[in-house]
Amino acid sequence: MVVVASCISQLKWRHMQQQHRPLHHLQIFDDASRGPWGSTVMLSRVSVGSLLGWALALVSVGGLGIEPSAQNILDFQLQMVNLTNTTAEVAMAHQHSSKASRHEKYLAPDAITESLDLPSLQARS
Incomplete structure (x- = not known):
């Protein structure tokens, strides 16, 4: 339906x-x-002279009935499967450090400065 809506939107320029x-x-x-x-308003107010626009508006209105019924028609069976000899792992970061936080501007006066290879956008103040 996104494609249909996009096509209708672009057709307005061709129509004009x-x-x-x-x-x-x-x-x-x-x-x-x-x-x-x-789309319903378009079907009632724009003549069939814009055949493609009129047809896409009809598809848009028809989609209103098709989408909910498709959810009832399509059925996906769920199947539980037990997996043995497997473990699930989730990665987690315990600490994050950024070179920007060590920039001379942010260091305490008595801190030892080191040569930093900051990109120019990070180094600017």
């Missing part, structure tokens, strides 16, 4: 380029690209 049309057609196409209600 083909011949002189009222300015509110831009808004109608824009609303149609945002969902089924806008």
